[in-house]
Amino acid sequence: MSDHPAAATQxxxxxxxxxxxxGYGVDAELVTFHGLTDGREHVAMVLGDPAGATPLVRLHSECLTGDAFxxxxxxxxxxxxxxxxxxAERGGVLLYLRQEGRGIGLYNKLDAYALQDEGLDTYAANTALGLPEDARDYTAAAxxxxxxxIGELDLLSNNPDKAEQLRSLGIDVRHRVPTGVFTTAHNVLYLRAKVLQTRHTLPLAELTAG
Structure with a gap:
């Protein structure tokens, strides 16, 4: 990961x-790019009008199973x-990043799901497959x-690694704005693992397995 990534163009x-x-609807402007360092087809979704305010930005990693299914x-x-x-309410950008399964790909993610069904958490399952716990690199996002x-932003994320990587790549992350907590009977252990192992800022007391 370079401190000064090569320039990309719209x-x-x-x-x-x-x-x-x-029923919610909004118009977005989708932006594609030339010269992204990883060669993937990431897309920027420009929403609302920041009108001079610091834009709100989210780095959202693709999740076919969650986003589409x-x-x-x-x-x-x-x-x-x-x-x-x-x-959209504040004005800013959502970067939709083609990094399925924290960067390991769809098939590997589903292999990891099978191991999670046997009792491993989301990170241990990746490791058992010989894969990184989190393979994402945000150079293309920068x-x-x-x-x-956009050189200065507020980041909509519970993941401190996203802010740390962007700062190391020359982006000024002013504040990290937490997302909501979306628990289901099927994801509570997944969310607890994110808090305990990668310092996600989620209220651990609410994430009980009961």
Whole structure:
């Protein structure tokens, strides 16, 4: 990870009306890029109008099962829905990053799910497969933000690693704004593991397995 990632440029911008299953809708401008360091097709979703205020930004890692299929094994789908509305109200950008399964890919993520069904937590399952607990690198995210002219932001995230990586890449993260807590009977152990092992700022007392 470089302190000064190579410059990326905007490729195209297109207006897209977003409509969610609960009836919420908003227009977004989707931005694609040339020159992203990892070669993946990440997309920036520009929402609202910051009108001179510090933009609110979320780095949202792709989760097919949660975002598209409504899986209750994680909190990704509700986080995505919440983030779109919060950013639209304030003005900012959601970076949709193609880093399925914390960077290990969809098939490996589902292999890890099978191990979680046998009792391993989300991080131990990755390790048992010989994979990193979290393989995500946010260099491309920093490139995207720079190409959008964003050098200072408030970060919508419970994950301190995202803020730390962005700062190391030259992005000024002023504040980290927590997301909501979206617990289900199927994801509470997953959320507890995020608190205990990677310092996610979630209220541990609420995440009981009972």
């Amino acid at each position: 490729r195209s911008r297109v207006r897209v009306p977003l409509r969610f299953h609960d 409504g899986s209750a094994r994680c909190d990704c789908g509700p986080q995505l829905r919440e983030a779109v509305e919060q950013i 490139q995207m933000l720079t190409a959008l002219g």
